[in-house]
Amino acid sequence: MSGQSHRGRDYKTGEPIEVKVVDGVVVGIEACPDCPGDRWLAPGLVDVQVNGYHGVDFQCDGLDENDLLRAMAGLARDGCHRWMLTLISAEWPVLLDRLSCLRKLRESSPELQRAIVGWHVEGPFLSDQPGYRGAHDPRVMSDPDPAAVDALRAVTGSDRVMLTLAPERSGSDAVIRRAVELGMTVSLGHTNASAGYLHMAEEAGASGFTHLGNGMPQAMDRHDNIVCRVLDTDCLTVGLIPDGIHVSPQLFRLIHRALPAGRIYYTSDAMAAGGAPPGRYTIGKIEVEVGADEVVRMPGATNFAGSALRPIEGVRRAARMLGVSWREVWDAFSVRPAALVALASGLEVGAPGDVVSVSDECVLL
Numbered sequence: 379m380s381g382q383s384h385r386g387r388d389y390k391t392g393e394p395i396e397v398k399v400v401d402g403v404v405v406g407i408e409a410c411p412d413c414p415g416d417r418w419l420a421p422g423l424v425d426v427q428v429n430g431y432h433g434v435d436f437q438c439d440g441l442d443e444n445d446l447l448r449a450m451a452g453l454a455r456d457g458c459h460r461w462m463l464t465l466i467s468a469e470w471p472v473l474l475d476r477l478s479c480l481r482k483l484r485e486s487s488p489e490l491q492r493a494i495v496g497w498h499v500e501g502p503f504l505s506d507q508p509g510y511r512g513a514h515d516p517r518v519m520s521d522p523d524p525a526a527v528d529a530l531r532a533v534t535g536s537d538r539v540m541l542t543l544a545p546e547r548s549g550s551d552a553v554i555r556r557a558v559e560l561g562m563t564v565s566l567g568h569t570n571a572s573a574g575y576l577h578m579a580e581e582a583g584a585s586g587f588t589h590l591g592n593g594m595p596q597a598m599d600r601h602d603n604i605v606c607r608v609l610d611t612d613c614l615t616v617g618l619i620p621d622g623i624h625v626s627p628q629l630f631r632l633i634h635r636a637l638p639a640g641r642i643y644y645t646s647d648a649m650a651a652g653g654a655p656p657g658r659y660t661i662g663k664i665e666v667e668v669g670a671d672e673v674v675r676m677p678g679a680t681n682f683a684g685s686a687l688r689p690i691e692g693v694r695r696a697a698r699m700l701g702v703s704w705r706e707v708w709d710a711f712s713v714r715p716a717a718l719v720a721l722a723s724g725l726e727v728g729a730p731g732d733v734v735s736v737s738d739e740c741v742l743l
């Protein structure tokens with residue numbers, strides 16, 4: 379048995395507490411009058427969309443255990459102890475092979491098993507239209523079919539899976555139903571679905587929308603566009619990249635006014651340059667540049683090539699954009715994404731013990 383104790387103030391109530399963790403699980407929370415007053419305790423951040431981090435690109439073949447451990451250490455340093463490894467559009471057999479290899483690597487390490495809480499498969503069943511497809515390769519995109527989802531389940535066993543698809547793709551209704559039946563979380567994204575398709579997808583069991591405000595063209599119809607249609611849905615929980623760039627501060631605030639807090643979560647959508655300081659990096663064969671804004675661009679270009687947002691910095695920026703304390707937005711990057719994928723989280727007995735200490739300035743201690 380390995381035990382740990384954390385002392386500080388509960389990030390929600392402000393009460394001084396001591397949290398006892400044994401074997402990675404919170405086993406007790408007690409009042410602790412003499413705990414340090416400038417130290418807050420909060421559940422570790424949970425990111426359901428991580429494409430790479432700390433120089434490691436999960437879309438590359440030939441990764442080894444050390445690569446995944448390096449990405450894991452980088453994310454943990456930045457406040458995120460549990461995350462979903464994300465694979466983007468590829469030919470379906472290629473994607474499944476990649477997933478199978480990554481799963482074997484994860485099995486070899488108890489630390490990776492704790493950190494990688496599941497797989498987010500973003501594509502290839504997405505809109506191939508310019509703008510909506512984002513950086514995904516339209517040549518590998520296709521319509522989904524239930525057999526593909528069965529194959530995904532066969533490769534992932536009983537692991538947690540999130541599948542992002544565009545519901546206007548032919549056959550989506552049956553595929554969403556099958557995926558939900560197999561215990562997957564279905565999220566919509568990279569889509570120009572009509573209100574009718576969005577409604578169909580909700581009825582079929584889709585519960586999320588992937589990085590609203592991205593995966594869409596610069597110019598859209600002012601009366602009828604995907605942002606308005608999603609905000610008008612009944613129950614989709616919407617993911618936002620809270621860096622102030624992928625979603626403007628104005629739109630970020632408006633989305634928070636339009637939807638109840640329980641329907642918003644944050645994600646870094648980070649790629650290999652995630653967590654890297656400003657500078658030029660080579661990822662695979664491509665040279666990219668990370669700006670001080672933690673956005674990745676091709677050198678000299680203005681359009682985005684991905685996010686390098688550190689999760690803890692995402693919390694800071696969200697709080698700044700909304701004009702509230704970081705403690706008010708913390709759940710959007712921890713408890714809420716966890717709930718979307720049926721993962722236990724929170725500062726309570728029985729919850730995972732990935733407790734983090736945070737200062738008043740939202741700096742990890």
Ligand SMILES: [Zn+2]
Pocket residue numbers: 500512568589593
């Ligand atoms: Zn995307």
